[in-house]
Amino acid sequence: MIVLGIETSCDETAAALVEETGDAARPWRLVSSVVASQVEIHREWGGVVPELSARQHIRDICGVVERTLLDGGRVRYDAVAVTQGPGLVGSLLVGVAFAKSLAWASRVPLIPVHHLAGHVESLVLDGGEMPLPALVLVVSGGHTSLYLVKTPGVLERVGRTRDDAAGEAYDKVAKLLGLGYPGGPVIDRLAAEGNDRAVSLPKTRLTHADRNAPDVPGKRDFSFSGLKTAVLRHVTARREVLGLGAAGSLPVQEIRDLSASFQRVVVEVLLDRLFEAARWYGARSVGIAGGVSANSRLRAEARARGEAREIPVFIPSLALSTDNAAMIAAAGLRAYRAGTIAGWDLNAEASLKL
Numbered sequence: 256m257i258v259l260g261i262e263t264s265c266d267e268t269a270a271a272l273v274e275e276t277g278d279a280a281r282p283w284r285l286v287s288s289v290v291a292s293q294v295e296i297h298r299e300w301g302g303v304v305p306e307l308s309a310r311q312h313i314r315d316i317c318g319v320v321e322r323t324l325l326d327g328g329r330v331r332y333d334a335v336a337v338t339q340g341p342g343l344v345g346s347l348l349v350g351v352a353f354a355k356s357l358a359w360a361s362r363v364p365l366i367p368v369h370h371l372a373g374h375v376e377s378l379v380l381d382g383g384e385m386p387l388p389a390l391v392l393v394v395s396g397g398h399t400s401l402y403l404v405k406t407p408g409v410l411e412r413v414g415r416t417r418d419d420a421a422g423e424a425y426d427k428v429a430k431l432l433g434l435g436y437p438g439g440p441v442i443d444r445l446a447a448e449g450n451d452r453a454v455s456l457p458k459t460r461l462t463h464a465d466r467n468a469p470d471v472p473g474k475r476d477f478s479f480s481g482l483k484t485a486v487l488r489h490v491t492a493r494r495e496v497l498g499l500g501a502a503g504s505l506p507v508q509e510i511r512d513l514s515a516s517f518q519r520v521v522v523e524v525l526l527d528r529l530f531e532a533a534r535w536y537g538a539r540s541v542g543i544a545g546g547v548s549a550n551s552r553l554r555a556e557a558r559a560r561g562e563a564r565e566i567p568v569f570i571p572s573l574a575l576s577t578d579n580a581a582m583i584a585a586a587g588l589r590a591y592r593a594g595t596i597a598g599w600d601l602n603a604e605a606s607l608k609l
């Protein structure tokens with residue numbers, strides 16, 4: 256069986272073909288994948304503009320799907336999987352309406368996919384089935400959550416952010432430093448040449464008053480707004496000392512040091528929680544998915560901690576870290592095998608629950 260996946264939840268128009276292999280350990284094979292990024296359009300505005308995003312998806316979707324089928328060397332597919340939500344509603348609607356028409360015209364089933372279930376499936380698409388139970392951190396521009404996976408494809412949330420997502424913190428800090436959008440890749444690059452101990456920044460810990468308390472809800476939550484505010488305070492103070500004015504650019508080495516210090520804290524907070532939760536739940540593997548999993552320090556430290564604790568760590572290839580449709584097609588295959596098919600009245604849902 257071959258599934259055509261379609262993803263338009265945010266600022267990437269993407270399509271992909273994924274095939275079922277019949278091998279239980281490595282169930283999916285990527286045939287072709289195309290991603291048209293809108294980053295250049297939104298950069299001018301310092302973030303994603305929903306209306307512009309929806310309009311650009313309309314312009315790009317036919318070409319992206321056509322290219323995917325050409326690259327895959329086929330015109331037939333056995334089902335169409337589409338991101339139903341969560342995301343920007345106007346953007347989601349383009350993908351959902353297109354997928355519906357295509358599935359109807361091709362007389363194949365339509366499969367609805369949750370965007371985050373897609374990110375988690377990217378781990379399996381790349382690395383094969385994870386030893387279960389698994390603890391997966393989904394960390395993107397809109398989400399920072401921990402999921403316990405006991406059965407393939409079934410995600411139980413055991414932690415989430417109380418305020419900003421980690422990617423959002425990256426984007427806001429980059430904006431503050433005048434580094435443009437999206438912030439993650441730029442800060443990641445600058446951090447490589449900075450001193451990660453140069454600026455002292457707080458690590459917010461949301462723990463139960465009694466650290467040895469049993470597993471209480473919220474104990475594994477994240478919070479990044481305090482960190483973002485600490486960066487803002489630091490930058491404001493330095494601008495004042497250097498007489499730079501309210502939006503003045505700090506010296507480049509200071510920006511590198513601040514980026515490195517910020518990144519060190521984000522990565523430590525994310526990995527502390529992930530590995531603590533993995534130990535608590537007796538996980539046999541851990542995974543990191545979503546746009547921030549492209550971060551070089553997060554990838555390197557996660558692998559090092561995994562080796563030290565002798566637990567396998569699943570991280571997608573860079574192409575599958577940020578938004579793509581291959582993960583949607585793979586999650587669609589999983590959902591279809593579990594009996595999920597959408598009706599022709601399928602609608603986009605901006606805050607779809609898992």
Ligand code: KG4
Binds near residue numbers: 395439546548576
């Ligand atoms: O999963 P994704 O492509 O879209 C959402 O579903 O949100 O994630 C995008 C987020 C953005 O916030 C971006 O700044 C962040 O992922 N990101 C990174 C890196 N590459 C992308 N964050 C840190 N380091 C990176 N290398």
Ligand code: ZN
Binds near residue numbers: 370374396545546577
């Ligand atoms: Zn995403």
